[in-house]
Structures are given as C-alpha cells and as structure tokens.
Amino acid sequence: MAPVVRRARRARAEEQVRRYDCWVMTDAASPNPFAAFGARLDALHGAGAVPAPGVDGPSGPDEDEARLLEGLNGPQREAVVHTGGPVLVVAGAGSGKTRVLTRRIAHLISRCGVHPGSVLAITFTNKAAAEMRARVTALVGRRARAMWVSTFHSACVRILRAELGEAPEFGLRRNFSIYDDADARRLMALVLRDEDVDAKKFPPRSVLARVSNAKNELTGPAEALADAASGNDELHARAYAEYDRRLRAANAVDFDDLIMLTVRLLRTHPDVREKYRRRFRQVLVDEYQDTNHAQYMLIRELCSPLDPVPGAPAVPPPELMVVGDSDQSIYSFRGADVRNILDFEKDFPGARTILLEQNYRSTQTILSAANAVIGNNPDRPAKKLWSSVSGGERIIGYVSDTEHDEARWVADEIDRLHDEEGCKYSDTAVFYRTNAQSRPFEEVFIRLGLPYRVVGGVRFYERREVRDALSYLRAIANPVDDVSVRRILNVPKRGIGARAEAALEVFAADEGIAFTEAVDRVDEVPGMATRSTRQVRAFGELMRGLRGLVEQGAPADQVLAAVLKDSGLLDELKASKDPQDQTRVENLVELVAVAQEFVAQAHVVDLEADQVAVDDEELDARALEGDDSLGVFLERIALVADSDQIPDADPDSPGVVTLMTLHTAKGLEFDNVFLTGMEDGVFPHMRALASKDELAEERRLSYVGITRARRRLYVSRAAVRSAWGAPQYNPASRFLEEIPAELIDWQRTAVELDGWTLSAGARTGASRRAAGASGPRDDAPAFGSGRGHMPASGAGRDSRIVSLEAGDRVLHPSFGLGTVVATSGSGDNAKADVDFGSGGVKRLALRFAPLEKL
C-alpha cells in the first residue's frame, strides 16, 4: 500500500473511530427491536413507507387494477389475481415473491372486496411482517392496518391470549410467560436434577431438543411415553411430562407450545375454530419451506372447510396461498419439513402451482454459480433461475493465510468498493457459517475504522444483566413464574443462598404452592436461618411494591426503571470495579430506552386507533393488550428475532457493513456479498460432513448465501484457522469446487508445499512447488500486494505422534484432513483407523505414517 494511501487511511480511520467507535460498540450490543415496528408507524403516517426499488410507488386507496399489475411478469400476475383455490408459488431466490404477496393482498382488498381484517399473512420474521404491512399500506392506505401480518409465533400468542378463557383445561391464564431457550434449559436442568438424571449423560440441551421435536410433531407427553421403545425414550418422555407440568404450574409456555397449543385449541374447540375460519378469509404464508409439522397443521386447521350451519348460506373455506422455495430450506434442524412444500398439491387438492423463475436481483454470473452448486443436491425438483441481467462481473476468490488475513482482505476490499466504486457500506454484507467467526472481522474493522454492525451472535437479550432485568419484569407480570422468580431471588446479592432457596422450594412443593407464595410465607418455612428469613422477607416486600406499581397502571418503562433502582441491581453494577460491569450498566440504560420507545409507540398507536375507524375485532384485540403495557412489552421482546434488528437502509448515510450468519441472511439482499470461511469443516460444517441430508442442507445454505448478492460476489477461505486454540488446516470447501471455474477470478490461491496446503504468501523459499490439488487452482497471479503476511505457524512437520485417541483430528500429507475413529496396538505397533472423508478410512501405523495431530 502506498504511503500516501496509508496515511489517508489512517486519518480516515481515526475520524471514523471517533465518529463510530462508540456508536458501533453500543449499537452492536443493543439492537433496537422496535425498528421494525417503527417502519409500520411510518407507513401509518404516510411517511417513509418502504417501497422496493422501483416498485410499489405511493398510491391511494382507489388504486386501479392496471396499476397493481404493472411491472409484473406473467406468472407473477397470475399469482396476484388467482382466486378460487389453494395456490403454491414456487419462488426462486430474488424472483419477486414479496412483491407478489403485497400486490396480491392489495389486489384482494381493493379489487375483490376482501375486508383487510380478514387477511392473515404469516412471515418468517417481524421485520418481514413490518415491511409487508408497510408496502400494502402504501398501496391501499391505512385500512390495511386491520390485517393480521405476523410471524407464526406472534399470531399464536394473539390467538391464545384472546381465547384461553374458552379453554380452562389448558391450565394457562392470559398473562402467561413465554420462555425462551435459556429459560427452558434452566427449567429442564431443574427437572433433570430432581429426577436424578445424570446431567453428563443427558444434557438438558439435548433432552430439550427431543421435547422440542415432539412438540413440533404435536406429540404430547402421554403419547411420547406410550410410544417409548426403550428405557432411553421413557426417560425422555418422563422428563417431557415433568417439564410440561412445571411450565403449566409457572403459567408459562415455550416457543413450541405456542404453535402446538394453538393447534390443540382449534382442534378441541370447534367454536373457536369456526370463528377464525370465518374471520380469516385469505391466508398467505411466506417461507413455506421452513414450516414444521405443527405449523403445517395450524395452517390446515385455519384453512379447512367450515362446518355447515343449518339454514345459513354455506361459507366457502378460506383461501390459501403459500410461497416458498425448497432450495432455500435451511431450518430442518429446527423441525422444518420440506415435505410440506413438496406435498402441497397432495395436501390441498385442486391446488394450482405457479413457478417464478425469473430473477430480478442478481447477475447471470451469480445465478450460474448458484444453479451449479444447488444442482449437486439430489432429489430436487428441477428449476433454473435465470436473470435478465446477462453477464456481470466474475466472482472474486481469495485464499488467505489465516482468518485474520482473510478479514483484512475483506476489509480492504470493502474500503476499495467504497472509495473507488462509490458503494455505500450498507450495500455490503459479510456472511459466515457460525457466529464465532465474526470476531476477526470485528477486530480488523474496528482497527480500520470501518463502520459495521453484527447481527445476532451474543444477543442483547441474552446478556446476563438484561435477562436479570427481564426476569424481574416477568416475575412481576406473572408471579407464579418460578423460573424467573428464582433467577432473581439473589440478584443482586442479598444473602439468600442455595440453602434458603432449597428450603423455600421444599416448602412450596409440600404445600403445593408457587415459589412466590413460599416467599411470602417465609415465616412458616422450616429450616430457615433467621438471617435468611429477613432477607427473603425484604425480597417479598420488594416484589409486592413493584407489583403495586403495575396495578396502579404504570407503563413498562416506569416499571423497569423502578426495578433497576429498587432492587439495587443498578447500584451493585455501578459500584463494581469490574470494567465489564460498566458495559452492563450501559446495556441496562439501553434497555430502559427500548422500553421508553415501546411505550411511546404504543401511545401513538392508541392515538391512531382513536382517529381511524377500526373494525370491531381489531378493537377487541386491542382491548386485550391495551391495559397491559408490561405484558405486551415482554411479549414483543420474547418474540424478536435477530433479523428483526437489521436497520433499514437510510439513503443519505454511508451506512454500515452488515456481518451475519448465513441463516440470518435469508430473505435479504446486498450489492456486494462476501462468503467467508469457505472451508470444508467450517462450511460445510464439520458436523454435517457425515450425513447426506445435512450436507444437502449446507448446500442449500450456500445457495441462499450466493443468491443474496446483486452485483458482486466474493468467496474466501483461510489456509490456517485457529479454532479453540489449535490451528486447523481446512481444505477448500467443496462448494467452491462446485462453482464452475471460469466464473471465479482467483486473486490469490493456495500452493501445495510438501503435501501441506498453504496459501501462496506462506511460501518460504526452498521447498516451493507448483499449485497442487487441494486448493482451487487457476490462472491467478501467485501473490500480490506484499502486505507482509506471516503464516500463523511454520509448515514443518516436526512432531512424531505419541498417542492418538478416537476423535482426534489429524493431518496427512496426501490424504489430507482426517478424524481418528479407532486405535489399536501399542508402542511400535500402534495403529489408528482414520477417516479421511472422501478419501475413505485408512489404517495407519503410527510409527511410519507422517501424521500430524491437530
């Protein structure tokens, strides 16, 4: 890099650090979950609605048909106007499905006389929901507000809160808590401990995963027990039953319950079911390929024919449109079942299928790469995306020495795009497979003063102090929520230890009362030290005071402020000398700001409600929420997703670079996309290598990643990557090799050095060799810019293996990366069976084999 440029960069970096550093840090740590809801409010005010580029311009309620169909291709048009039966829209990446969905809703409302309140649109994230609402509002005006546009989970919460009165047998009241994963894990850990289950053998996490699967299949605990085919199954079923029992006792549900219980409600209460079938005449589901069985059944319940009413005219069943792409199914680990979309025509007889194959997003080069990669998946309905934008720049590839160099290269290239090509930072995104990979990027970006934002990762709402504060709120809103109460019992430290907690627990169990009640009756609890008794009593006082505040109608932000102050949580952190605690204070302050914004927006919505004629049912729903500021706030927080936190691009600012996992990237698009960590073992992930199905899912993930790019796609990998201490030498991702070579312009490639794959910059004079087999090889210049990279460690193979055991990862000069599956013999006869993946399993004598233990 020329000195002048470097100096200029330094100056700019300093400036940007000044301008952004603080901002970047706090913002990365504290996303505002209500950004999405802000968009909705903007739309209501007729300002800042979010039209897609060149589409959906502002318009009035008297929109005429021609206008709604303008700019649509044949199949899109058909999807918009089709009525009279179920429709499946198979929408390839970038084929304009959001446009189809929004235009269809607008068309239904303004041309078909469909009442907005009878539209139910389900999206994958709150952000997508907010955007859809805004775009429909831009087309048909504010009457669109009566629509239900939400995620599966929010829609179910809404139905449950409204209808639980009809179903006392569920044992839930309307103010139920929603447990997230961490809460659920905590509860399951308690269950397993009390059942004397060995936590080593059955980690709460994995037991919970099975419970989750069962719920996604709509299997209850009794049924799970009946189906149990082994002692193992039985153990899980019993844990499931007890876990559920305690959830109900705490007046709480987990994520999976939201769906399962709603389905059960609709199945067992015909009156409720009929009510919603009558109400929702038009049902639209986005990302249908990611639905699980429970969600599928929910849709079925909602869209099946109505019971005939004697003497009344027959009401036709609700109309259903689902939109999806089986090639973008990337959530099967969470129970998503591609068969839902593949079997749609079978499940909904008379269904029409419409294919959207024209891509409006990417260049043909990018699409060719995507098609080539996804073409390697077996059992895939043939479809080929094509672009009207022919050609396009070649994909740029880069092999770095280490993950730090990779990050450095990415940062330099982003800078170049910004300086030379006039790209805004917000036009660029960096994707990786796992959250842990964000770190090197953050380090380099901070150093260079590149403004960035990490989406996901250690999330704001998962931070300890934030969870503590929220637990207070939940314990206030739902006093029988034992998990929350116990979490905060001794936070901040108030001298209530494990002994006291156990005594309270035993008392609660004996008396059959909630933990909170045991706290209130602490004087009766046997085995309490007087000292502890006093502390527990003070805690009870505190909680009663805070609940009193809510009863007086205090809004969420005030309750939160009182919690932080009265509990001493804030004081404890402020007094701490641990520098981390200062960040915690900032996070709590940020949480208060979030609550304030929530309250302010709720207020605006209320004002709107006064001005706009809203239909009765909308008012019903509002009445349910209106008096419960705290409850609604908690619910919103529980249901925010990572991708909800992505800021809308502001056309005037240079914006920030977005860093996120490939999963989070679904549904988004950027001019410039960096696909990083393209290494076998990283992406595709190690754990997926063994299974065909999982590998296919990884490939779909790569397809999703590639198709996020509008104009430029970059792929990169590191020859050496350190993961938990030790360096890993990962071979090139197989997905790289599935991209036709002529589409990639390698700016830097790897060479093979005595069997070691290293990137070009690591060559050390003597033993260099031409580019070998294990990396992408091409006509690229061997090495350029002379930035003085040093390989992380020498390529020497110095250590003779002393011992190996199953599970160790090893490197062999010709077979490559492998995993030890078994060992045999000892001393000079020691042998190891090593699985080299595509190279097969080899039995190697340790005395001779040039193995390197990693």
Next chain:
DNA sequence: CCTTCGTCTATTTTT
C-alpha cells in the same frame, strides 16, 4: 454465604 481459583468442555444454524 460468598468469592476465587482451577478444571473442564463445548462451539451450528434460531422462531
């Protein structure tokens, strides 16, 4: 009862 220190182990993706 709380703190501290050491050891251990886990690292996929998330509504």
Next chain:
DNA sequence: TAGACGAAGG
C-alpha cells in the same frame, strides 16, 4: 478462547 461448574477457603 471463554464460559460454566465445582471445590475449597475467607
């Protein structure tokens, strides 16, 4: 690397 957990000392 870090975060979580357990043992032991204050």
